[in-house]
Amino acid sequence: MGSTRYDMDARFDRARKEGYASKSASEIFTQNAKRRAHESMNPKGISFRESRDSSVHPNSVPIVLGLDVTGSMGHIPHELIKEGLPKLMGGIIQGGVPDPALLFLGIGDHECDGYPLQVGQFESGDEELDMWLTRTYIESGGGGNAGESYLLAWYFAAFHTRTDAFEKRNQKGLLFTVGDEPCLKTLPASAIRELMGTGQQTFKHTELLAEAQKRYEVFHISVLHSRQAVDADKGWKDLLGQNCLSIEDYRDVPKVIKDVVCSKFKEGFSKTKDLGGFNNIQMY
Secondary structure: OOOOOOOHHHHHHHHHHHOOOOOOHHHHOOHHHHOOOOHHHOOOOOOOEEEOOOOOOOOOEEEEEEEEOOOOOOHHHHHHHHHHHHHHHHHHHHOOOOOEEEEEEEEOOOOOOOOOEEEOOOEOOHHHHHHHHHHOOOOOOOOOOOOEOOHHHHHHHHHHEEEHHHHHHOEOEEEEEEEOOOEOOEEOHHHHHHHHOOOOOOEEHHHHHHHHHOOEEEEEEEEOOOHHHHHHHHHHHHHHHHHEEEEOOHHHHHHHHHHHHHHHHHOOOOEOOOOOHHHHOOOO
């Protein structure tokens, strides 16, 4: 994956032909009408999603983007396909990061939803990224349980991704979740088994965060569009400190991510401590 380039001209032509600017979310995200996740984004049985270097992208920069697809946040994927994704990828590349590889995750609520985790592939090309984004099922679920399953993004990144950035260059990738709720505090082994097919261990959210932080700089973008979201933001700041990024306008998501990626690239990205490379990764 990630062996193609992001072509802005081709993307704009395709967006015009597909009618992204004028179509509704239900017209673009066709899994919504089917009321189920696309089979290619089913995480069950996945060993790893991989971000690898190629002749086109010799220094791949892995970026994981976990999008909350519950009821209050489903408009963000729609905004990304209309305008946000080319702003994000174009901004990163023009900002001096030539080899981004972006992996979309759809995040719901493992206590309530039918499809709390959907998984794309690390991609660099405009057509491939559009494909994974529009395959995402905007389930619009979530429950009254005061949280969503952002910890699933940490779980998947920690135990089910492999990157040349880490294995070859000892560099962390970047992981972003976007949402307006607190993070659920526990991921039971039973939920992992249901999602992935295997799973023996129950995790606290702080344990999964620590695992993800071994190989990724972890951020959360809080969208402050309600009083409830403002309250949730306080907990995120306690958990992540300055890596909790708060915005009032959801259309700012691409700019926030672009700014972080470009800033980290200019800093040379953070190096990890020696964790023994891939041989140290265990799947749970």
